[in-house]
Amino acid sequence: MLRLHDTATGTVRPLEVREPGVVSMYVCGPTVYDVPHLGHGRFVLVFDVLRRYLTWSGYRVHHVSNITDVDDKIIDRANREGRTEAEVAAEYEAVWYEAIDALGVRRPDADPHATAYVERMVELIGELMDAGVAYRTSDGVYLDVGRVESYGLLARQTLESLQAGARVDVDDQKRSGHDFALWKAAKAGEPTWPSPWGGGRPGWHTECVVMSLDLLGEGFDVHGGGQDLAFPHHENERAQAVALGRTFARHWVHNGWVVVGGEKMSKSLGNFTSLTDLLERVDGRAYRLLVLRSHYRSPLEVTPATTADATAALERLDNLARRAGEEALVDVEPDPAALVSFRAAMDDDLDTPAAMAMLFDLVRAANSALDAGDHAAAARSVATVREMASAVGLALRTDAAALDHDVAAMVAARDQARAAKDWPAADAAREALVARGWVVEDTPAGTRIRRR
RNA sequence: GGCGGCGUGGCCGAGUGGUUUAGGCAAGGGCCUGCAAAGCCCUGUACCCGGGUUCGAUUCCCGGCGCCGCCUCCA
Structure with a gap:
């Protein structure tokens, strides 16, 4: 049974699902106005891992x-660039999915678009008006958070203490600084419904x-x-439903930041690296591994040093996967005891660092067994x-890269030079390959190369 | 001001009241190798500071110091 941290209670507690064997999860996606950054990459990876682990555990996941x-x-952006909002959104949605695909993240079962739901949102706002918890101002409709029971649950603060530190000027038309816009009256040049x-x-x-819903x-x-x-977005979503x-x-799951030098990576701080840039120089699987090696609620340093570490x-x-392929290991069942430990770690609020430690212990065990000739x-x-x-969605690569004629000739x-024990020639051939970005290894079957 | 989190060996990053330990990367030594690479073995004796509780604290409590986050858009 999976235990997960729940922001609403501040505790790790069992995930009690609505319907046995089925998990329904909603993860807030991107606003498609710019390229995604590393923080977006982390959150999609975290929830992809959760989804895959649940699936692996036998749940049907929606x-x-x-x-x-x-x-x-x-x-x-549309105004700045003289384009329509739809064009901007379409462009960055395409960029989004390209990056997500490169990370090996499964696409959601459904990816609802806000613009397709405006009518239903109008209905909901109408219900909130009818219920007397929303009110009009000259620029729209607002939710009166003071009318919502337990507002502040996800912030884990009372409304009073939230208000005590409010950094926003209270708009005199709003009843409370924390009241938020349900409907924004259109200004000139804005899309309108x-x-x-x-x-x-x-x-x-x-x-x-x-x-x-x-x-x-x-x-x-x-x-x-x-x-x-968690606050204010999820708090405010919840407030509308509760009202x-x-x-x-039933369960609120929030992942920690990507940080750089201990500071949150964010658009507003300007210290972000785009996911697209990262994926140009780092294998998407390496980023996944980096994410898996820290706990999902901890801050995570993503720097050239840490991505290089994960790549190694x-x-x-x-290397193990390739070696296993070369030695033609037969397919057997995984070790049940090891899977029990793995499951115990993962069930403990997704303790992926512990799970990865187990994984690498097994890598060593496998290599040792291969060294000893113990194929079973x-x-x-x-x-x-x-x-x-x-x-956890980590694919091991075994496929050899296709060689062009020059490389094959080297x-x-x-191989010829080594057979003739012509070491200077053998070394020259190796250096030529290394210069082209190959790692050269000698094996009983001859020279083997792989991409650095 | 309110609320919350963190401070672990060169780096990243887990974890725990006490036998032997995360794990990865990097480093050093060794085995293997024509030399390498890959792999394997060995090595580091870490836990911000000061008190307290305890037979024993990195782990619990209190107090400091430092860092970070949320209370505004933000994954």
């Missing part, structure tokens, strides 16, 4: 993750309530996202490594 395609920043309160567009916090239903199991979404007497998420560790896994033991360890790796030259 995973919904939205695309916010109407928002101030999209409008700003009709509503009983005039043309405009929905506030950000409304889309996720409507879409999650529509696609997953009341009392869905997991609602997740980055820690900065209407709807049961919202990943190579160790790939090696096969079992390798099968276990594969099983654990696949449970390999042949080295």
Whole structure:
């Protein structure tokens, strides 16, 4: 039974699902106004690992993750670049999925778009008005958070203490600084939809309530996202559901930041690296491994040093997989005892660092067994490594790169020279290969090369 | 001001009241190798500071110091 940290209680507690054997999870997706950065990469990896682990554990998982395609920043960009909002959103949604695919993250079962849900959002806002918890101002419709019971649950503070530190000037039309826009009246040049309160567009916090309840239903199991979404975004989603007497998420999961030199990576701080840039120089699997080696709620340093570290560790896994292929190890069942330990670690609030430690212990065991010629033991360890790796979405690479004629000729030259014990010629061939970015290894079967 | 988190060996990053230990990377030594690479073996004696509890604390409590986050858009 998986135990997960729940932001609403501040405790690690069993994931009690609504329907046996099924997990419904909603993870807040991106606002598509710019390229994704490393923080986005981390959160999709974290929830991909959760999803895959749940699936591996035998659950059927319904995973919904939205695309916010109407928002101030999209409008700003469209205006700046003389394009339509739809064009901007489409462009960055494509970039988003390209990056996500490169990370080996499974796409959600559904990716609702805000613009497709405006009518339903208008309905929900109408219900909030009818319930007397929302009110109009000259620029839109707001939710009166003071009317919502337990507002502040996810911030783990009372409304009073939140207000005590409010950094925003209280708009005199708002009853409270924490009241938030459900509907924003359209200004000139902005996209607009009709509503009983005039043309405009929905506030950000409304889309996720409507879409999650529509696609997953009341009392869905997991609602997740980055820690900065807990408050106010998730708080505000919840407030709308609660105000209407709807049961919202049963379990709140939030992942920690990507940090650089101890500071949060964010757009506003300007210290971000785009995911696209990272993926140009680092294997997406290495980023996954880096994410897996820290706990999902801890801050994670992502720097050239830590990605290089993870890349080297990943190579160790790939080397084993290739070696296993060369030795033609037969497929056997994974070691059940090892899987019990693995499951225990993962069930403990996704203790992926412990799981990875087990994985690398098995890598050593497999290599040792291969060194000793014990193919049965090696096969079992390798099968276990594969099983654990696949449970968290880590694919091991075994395929050899295709060689062009020049490279193949250098390999042949080295084999000939070595057969003739012509060491200077053999070394020259190796140096030529290394210069082209290959790692050269001698094996009983001859020269083997792989990409650095 | 309110709320929360963190401070572990060269780096990243887990964890625990006490036998032997995370794990990875890097480093040094060794085995293997024509030399390498890969792999294996060995090595580091870490836990911010000061008190307290305890037979015993890196781990619990209190107090410092330092860092970070949320309370505004943000994964």
